[in-house]
Amino acid sequence: xxxxxxxxxxxxxxxxxxxxxxxxxxxxxxxxxxxxxxxxxxxxxxxxxxxxxxxxxxxxxxxxxxxxxxxxxxxxxxxxxxxxxxxxxxxxxxxxxxxxxxxxxxxxxxxxxxxxxxxxxxxxxxxxxxxxxxxxxxxxxxxxxxxxxxxxxxxxxxxxxxxxxxxxxxxxxxxxxxxxxxxxxxxxxxxxxxxxxxxxxxxxxxxxxxxxxxxxxxxxxxxxxxxxxxxxxxxxxxxxxxxxxxxxxxxxxxxxxxxxxxxxxxxxxxxxxxxxxxxxxxxxxxxxxxxxxxxxxxxxxxxxxxxxxxxxxxxxxxxxxxxxxxxxxxxxxxxxxxxxxxxxxxxxxxxxxxxxxxxxxxxxxxxxxxxxxxxxxxxxxxxxxxxxxxxxxxxxxxxxxxxx
Amino acid sequence: xxxxxxxxxxxxxxxxxxxxxxxxxxxxxxxxxxxxxxxxxxxxxxxxxxxxxxxxxxxxxxxxxxxxxxxxxxxxxxxxxxxxxxxxxxxxxxxxxxxxxxxxxxxxxxxxxxxxxxxxxxxxxxxxxxxxxxxxxxxxxxxxxxxxxxxxxxxxxxxxxxxxxxxxxxxxxxxxxxxxxxxxxxxxxxxxxxxxxxxxxxxxxxxxxxxxxxxxxxxxxxxxxxxxxxxxxxxxxxxxxxxxxxxxxxxxxxxxxxxxxxxxxxxxxxxxxxxxxxxxxxxxxxxxxxxxxxxxxxxxxxxxxxxxxxxxxxxxxxxxxxxxxxxxxxxxxxxxxxxxxxxxxxxxxxxxxxxxxxxxxxxxxxxxxxxxxxxxxxxxxxxxxxxxxxxxxxxxxxxxxxxx
Numbered sequence: 001x002x003x004x005x006x007x008x009x010x011x012x013x014x015x016x017x018x019x020x021x022x023x024x025x026x027x028x029x030x031x032x033x034x035x036x037x038x039x040x041x042x043x044x045x046x047x048x049x050x051x052x053x054x055x056x057x058x059x060x061x062x063x064x065x066x067x068x069x070x071x072x073x074x075x076x077x078x079x080x081x082x083x084x085x086x087x088x089x090x091x092x093x094x095x096x097x098x099x100x101x102x103x104x105x106x107x108x109x110x111x112x113x114x115x116x117x118x119x120x121x122x123x124x125x126x127x128x129x130x131x132x133x134x135x136x137x138x139x140x141x142x143x144x145x146x147x148x149x150x151x152x153x154x155x156x157x158x159x160x161x162x163x164x165x166x167x168x169x170x171x172x173x174x175x176x177x178x179x180x181x182x183x184x185x186x187x188x189x190x191x192x193x194x195x196x197x198x199x200x201x202x203x204x205x206x207x208x209x210x211x212x213x214x215x216x217x218x219x220x221x222x223x224x225x226x227x228x229x230x231x232x233x234x235x236x237x238x239x240x241x242x243x244x245x246x247x248x249x250x251x252x253x254x255x256x257x258x259x260x261x262x263x264x265x266x267x268x269x270x271x272x273x274x275x276x277x278x279x280x281x282x283x284x285x286x287x288x289x290x291x292x293x294x295x296x297x298x299x300x301x302x303x304x305x306x307x308x309x310x311x312x313x314x315x316x317x318x319x320x321x322x323x324x325x326x327x328x329x330x331x332x333x334x335x336x337x338x339x340x341x342x343x344x345x346x347x348x349x350x351x352x353x354x355x356x357x358x359x360x361x362x363x364x365x366x367x368x369x370x371x372x373x374x375x376x377x378x379x380x381x382x383x384x385x386x387x388x389x390x391x392x393x394x395x396x397x398x399x400x401x402x403x404x
Numbered sequence: 405x406x407x408x409x410x411x412x413x414x415x416x417x418x419x420x421x422x423x424x425x426x427x428x429x430x431x432x433x434x435x436x437x438x439x440x441x442x443x444x445x446x447x448x449x450x451x452x453x454x455x456x457x458x459x460x461x462x463x464x465x466x467x468x469x470x471x472x473x474x475x476x477x478x479x480x481x482x483x484x485x486x487x488x489x490x491x492x493x494x495x496x497x498x499x500x501x502x503x504x505x506x507x508x509x510x511x512x513x514x515x516x517x518x519x520x521x522x523x524x525x526x527x528x529x530x531x532x533x534x535x536x537x538x539x540x541x542x543x544x545x546x547x548x549x550x551x552x553x554x555x556x557x558x559x560x561x562x563x564x565x566x567x568x569x570x571x572x573x574x575x576x577x578x579x580x581x582x583x584x585x586x587x588x589x590x591x592x593x594x595x596x597x598x599x600x601x602x603x604x605x606x607x608x609x610x611x612x613x614x615x616x617x618x619x620x621x622x623x624x625x626x627x628x629x630x631x632x633x634x635x636x637x638x639x640x641x642x643x644x645x646x647x648x649x650x651x652x653x654x655x656x657x658x659x660x661x662x663x664x665x666x667x668x669x670x671x672x673x674x675x676x677x678x679x680x681x682x683x684x685x686x687x688x689x690x691x692x693x694x695x696x697x698x699x700x701x702x703x704x705x706x707x708x709x710x711x712x713x714x715x716x717x718x719x720x721x722x723x724x725x726x727x728x729x730x731x732x733x734x735x736x737x738x739x740x741x742x743x744x745x746x747x748x749x750x751x752x753x754x755x756x757x758x759x760x761x762x763x764x765x766x767x768x769x770x771x772x773x774x775x776x777x778x779x780x781x782x783x784x785x786x787x788x789x790x791x792x793x794x795x796x797x798x799x800x801x802x803x804x805x806x807x808x
Contacts, residue, residue, distance in 0.1 A: 005662055007520050042466060042470065047469065058448065061452065066645070067647060102674050113410055114410055115410055117521060120577070130672075133665070171712060201407075243469040244675055244676070258409055258413055261537070265508065267671065268507050270649065271505075271649045271674075271675045271678050273647060277677075349764070
């Protein structure tokens with residue numbers, strides 16, 4: 001039996017990375033492919049304590065097992081306000097906040113709320129590969145904007161705002177996935193101004209901003225947003241736990257109300273147990289100390305990867321040096337197809353993600369994304385040593401004199 | 405600032421019931437408006453025990469706090485197979501199952517997977533009022549099919565299958581929301597055959613089927629589905645806990661794969677903690693005993709409501725007598741506008757839902773939906789007594805001689 005699927009979903013057959021992730025369940029694989037937080041940073045003890053307390057209290061137990069409100073568990077949205085203020089977002093109330101089932105649901109609801117079939121959505125090229133099929137599932141066209149110095153290339157952005165009249169501009173200004181790069185203050189303000197000038201909405205996706213282990217914090221784009229053009233999306237996936245699936249959107253109350261209507265049809269509300277765990281976690285003051293505990297772990301892993309890359313990778317390789325987040329982006333100044341070489345790396349038990357999958361258009365073949373958060377420094381060193389050997393062999397073979 | 409929302413979401417301004425539910429937080433209100441399971445049926449003790457065990461085990465704790473697979477927590481889909489077999493669904497494997505964040509997410513993903521803007525979706529009139537905006541959010545047209553004896557009116561269904569070529573036919577064959585009615589075996593088989601004949605997909609929504617406290621079980625529609633035309637959706641909301649937000653879809657593996665691609669963009673995966681709780685709950689054999697414990701509670705509440713309706717409501721009132729589920733449907737053989745009377749009932753601290761909101765087309769004004777699951781027999785009796793007085797007063801006032 002052959003099914004006729006919708007125009008939005010019919011072309012989507014699953015990302016390349018879905019199949020890669022199935023490979024990675026083998027423990028002998030050193031994986032730089034995922035985007036998982038370090039197991040050591042997951043606050044198991046705190047959540048054990050909190051669930052114990054919740055289920056020792058009949059009132060809270062019953063409340064979290066019963067139906068709840070679409071917008072969020074009572075009192076939780078109010079706790080997002082000080083977290084937002086800490087990032088420079090001021091003047092908001094609970095009705096500017098929607099709790100969502102992971103930041104990804106925020107992105108999905110924003111596409112649903114703003115995109116008609118054929119509408120344009122601008123993304124930085126390269127961008128989070130999960131966002132591309134989300135936008136495409138609403139039959140939106142994803143258009144790549146070139147990165148520039150310190151953020152988006154403002155000329156290219158303005159040209160494409162004029163040409164495509166996009167409904168949304170999607171960007172990750174802090175420690176971007178996949179590049180690890182961060183936008184400057186000036187770039188953030190300029191992008192926000194252009195959004196107002198060309199009557200569009202910016203999705204500021206900020207899952208990684210709290211994970212800064214070097215350099216100075218930059219105010220979020222939403223803090224420059226005088227004209228209510230920015231929808232700020234973040235989550236507890238990288239700061240508390242991704243398995244709980246909880247995030248939030250901060251935006252003008254009319255946007256939040258429309259997203260809530262979309263969410264009512266999508267999953268009615270996020271798991272009350274998850275929400276009550278996070279609410280209690282925030283109330284107990286566990287949020288910032290756990291991040292403080294995590295930052296040295298991520299710094300050490302980034303350092304281990306940078307050192308190993310500089311020691312083992314061929315001279316044709318350059319890479320970013322992120323001040324936070326989970327990812328390093330690398331490019332080869334050579335005719336290297338990183339997708340082709342993937343199998344040779346996997347045969348030697350090391351995984352990465354080929355860079356081409358992160359582009360809306362004109363993907364280069366010579367790039368890779370490396371994740372350092374989910375392996376310890378010893379395995380990072382061992383894995384990058386193997387990658388260095390694999391890429392050096394390939395480059396040597398590809399030199400004219402060595403062609404077989 | 406005015407925002408231009410998508411064609412799908414722009415017309416949706418929230419269901420009438422959203423505002424009603426905000427009224428109902430006052431404890432003095434006797435509410436027949438919601439669809440909440442009885443608090444006494446929520447297995448607090450079992451879930452306390454299970455979360456205690458999960459967080460006493462470092463391996464499982466870490467696994468449930470980390471990212472997981474879109475399709476479901478490892479091993480959980482396999483446990484859905486015997487639940488399905490118990491309903492008459494045979495010959496399925498784990499790849500015929502998708503775990504979803506409540507049954508509502510299953511409905512949303514099915515609309516997303518099959519509907520293009522302008523496509524028709526047939527629904528029984530009246531139907532679950534949450535499904536109408538879900539389908540409309542994908543710019544589908546919802547077309548009502550008349551109920552007939554023992555299920556859908558097959559002539560009306562066939563006429564509308566011919567006329568509209570719908571992508572989906574949505575129905576709730578067990579203890580329908582809002583009517584409490586159940587389709588006969590013959591009607592289920594006939595609807596399934598018509599779906600094959602007219603090349604469409606049936607969504608069989610079955611959140612209430614396990615809550616049968618009288619009469620004989622009827623095999624689910626999916627068990628008649630030789631041509632893989634039925635997508636069966638159910639959830640643990642009414643059998644375990646709605647606050648956990650977990651459901652499942654059973655369908656042909658090509659449909660499941662497409663829904664999983666949609667879900668990857670929607671929320672990546674359902675909360676791992678929720679999934680691990682339900683998995684452990686099923687493994688421990690708590691599922692059926694908790695339902696067995698619940699059925700007498702629901703039977704008693706239904707009986708209390710039926711007795712009170714027959715005692716207190718005006719003679720112009722008729723009602724269904726469900727053998728399971730959560731709802732009774734009532735209609736007045738009189739010029740009664742149940743929406744108009746709502747405020748008079750609320751002023752006396754009793755809530756119901758006006759029947760007109762459950763219709764895709766031509767809503768009658770004289771119907772109401774009454775929920776009996778979330779109030780105890782004493783409050784049911786007291787609340788229906790008040791409703792009887794309110795409606796009798798209104799009917800008396802509306803008689804020609806009594807017009808003011």
